[in-house]
Amino acid sequence: MDESRTLPGKERLILEMLSRSSQMFGLQMVDESAGVLKRGTVYVTLGRMEAKGLIASEQEPPQPGAIGLPRRFYRLTALGERLLHAHAAFAAALAVGDRS
Amino acid sequence: MTPRVPGHWLLAIGRALFDRTVYNAAVVPAIADFQAEWLAAKTPRARLLARCRGLLAFASLLVVSPIAFRAWPGRERGDGAPLVTLAVLAVAGIALWQWWIPIGQPMEEWLGRIGRPPLPAAAWAAVLVGPALVGAYVLMRKHAPDGDATVAPVLLPVALLSVAIPLALGAAAVINTFSPIGKTGSAGLGLVMGAVRAATMPAVYALLAAGLSLLVVAKLAFQPEAGMNRPVLSRSAAVTLTVFSAVCLAGSHVVMELQHRVMRALQMLLTPFNELPAGRTSLSIAGESEYVVHLMVAAVVLTLILAVVGITTWRALRDRRPPTWFLWASRAAVIVALVGAAWHTTITYADMQKLVQLDQRHLRK
Numbered sequence: 415m416d417e418s419r420t421l422p423g424k425e426r427l428i429l430e431m432l433s434r435s436s437q438m439f440g441l442q443m444v445d446e447s448a449g450v451l452k453r454g455t456v457y458v459t460l461g462r463m464e465a466k467g468l469i470a471s472e473q474e475p476p477q478p479g480a481i482g483l484p485r486r487f488y489r490l491t492a493l494g495e496r497l498l499h500a501h502a503a504f505a506a507a508l509a510v511g512d513r514s
Numbered sequence: 515m516t517p518r519v520p521g522h523w524l525l526a527i528g529r530a531l532f533d534r535t536v537y538n539a540a541v542v543p544a545i546a547d548f549q550a551e552w553l554a555a556k557t558p559r560a561r562l563l564a565r566c567r568g569l570l571a572f573a574s575l576l577v578v579s580p581i582a583f584r585a586w587p588g589r590e591r592g593d594g595a596p597l598v599t600l601a602v603l604a605v606a607g608i609a610l611w612q613w614w615i616p617i618g619q620p621m622e623e624w625l626g627r628i629g630r631p632p633l634p635a636a637a638w639a640a641v642l643v644g645p646a647l648v649g650a651y652v653l654m655r656k657h658a659p660d661g662d663a664t665v666a667p668v669l670l671p672v673a674l675l676s677v678a679i680p681l682a683l684g685a686a687a688v689i690n691t692f693s694p695i696g697k698t699g700s701a702g703l704g705l706v707m708g709a710v711r712a713a714t715m716p717a718v719y720a721l722l723a724a725g726l727s728l729l730v731v732a733k734l735a736f737q738p739e740a741g742m743n744r745p746v747l748s749r750s751a752a753v754t755l756t757v758f759s760a761v762c763l764a765g766s767h768v769v770m771e772l773q774h775r776v777m778r779a780l781q782m783l784l785t786p787f788n789e790l791p792a793g794r795t796s797l798s799i800a801g802e803s804e805y806v807v808h809l810m811v812a813a814v815v816l817t818l819i820l821a822v823v824g825i826t827t828w829r830a831l832r833d834r835r836p837p838t839w840f841l842w843a844s845r846a847a848v849i850v851a852l853v854g855a856a857w858h859t860t861i862t863y864a865d866m867q868k869l870v871q872l873d874q875r876h877l878r879k
Binding site: 464 | 519521525536539540541542545546550551552553567568570571572573575
């Protein structure tokens with residue numbers, strides 16, 4: 415079965431990145447995705463994932479003397495973590511099935 | 515000194531174009547990261563690069579918005595997004611019509627066979643597209659859910675137009691520069707009048723860009739009550755404004771006549787400075803170019819109206835809740851912008867037609 419039918423590739427990548435580090439900024443994910451995530455669309459994907467409850471976001475606490483908008487960092491939710499594990503288990507089971 | 519962080523205009527545009535959910539979830543984080551990257555850049559070159567990347571990211575967000583936000587989770591179906599996309603495509607199609615003259619030309623000939631149309635084919639396109647857009651808008655409004663989960667439907671095509679038209683015009687300018695046949699539109703005009711026209715075009719489009727920007731800023735006029743993010747154009751207003759645009763088009767003949775006289779007078783005055791092609795008189799040349807210039811005059815008038823309405827609305831909204839007539843004026847501005855923008859595209863179409871005519875004459879010689 416195509417993996418994208420269960421979890422879109424970009425969403426899976428984001429979940430994996432967030433499972434490795436506690437929280438990340440959008441641009442940080444773009445930099446670490448080796449070109450898979452794009453600046454213009456990563457926030458759309460993140461927004462969708464947040465609306466689905468897979469990730470949560472918070473604004474960074476305002477720093478004294480800081481200028482510019484506070485950045486938003488993203489972290490994995492329990493649901494996102496469960497989905498990532500379930501997807502990994504599903505993919506592993508499929509791989510075993512393929513070998514047998 | 516504290517540097518001025520870029521991104522304020524992008525925030526204003528984002529706030530104008532997207533509903534609150536999308537704005538908070540996608541636009542604000544994008545601009546916050548852009549600003550952080552810009553602040554972290556140490557050299558002017560790095561800052562320029564960060565600025566370019568940020569602008570590109572924002573432009574990508576705009577381009578994908580009709581598709582990406584259509585199925586935003588939690589958004590109800592029937593929010594009109596497909597119609598927004600259709601409207602965008604329709605207007606962009608008109609903007610790019612100049613490139614499919616092989617299709618447009620037979621259409622004009624067909625219109626000529628069933629009776630000489632009182633307007634050129636390009637103007638007919640504007641007449642057809644204007645009501646189609648208004649109709650799509652009325653449908654959108656009819657089916658749009660209450661609440662703020664709707665991409666501002668009219669402003670999106672307007673914003674995209676502000677990108678599409680300069681692009682189309684830029685391409686026309688390249689053709690003008692490198693065409694072996696001659697300058698489009700201004701062909702046949704003498705040196706002085708050609709220069710006048712060339713100087714006028716950037717001014718016209720600068721005015722249009724300014725008008726559209728002001729309109730985006732004045733978007734607050736469409737949400738007088740907190741939490742209401744849906745434009746409030748009523749059906750009767752749509753009908754009124756459609757009639758207005760039709761009257762404008764019909765009135766263009768009067769403008770054309772006036773312009774013809776002005777051009778003729780100018781040409782007669784400027785004849786000593788111009789080298790006229792053999793066998794041509796200043797009168798015939800003025801006649802050839804009138805149809806391009808009258809559209810420009812109409813476009814300037816429409817743009818000025820738009821700019822005045824935009825400035826007035828913006829000023830009014832800075833300090834207080836806008837009175838009803840401001841709301842009506844701003845609704846009118848949206849339609850004027852659409853009609854004006856569609857009309858502007860006919861200028862480039864007219865230019866291309868002129869090029870085709872010259873080409874045919876060139877071949878006949």
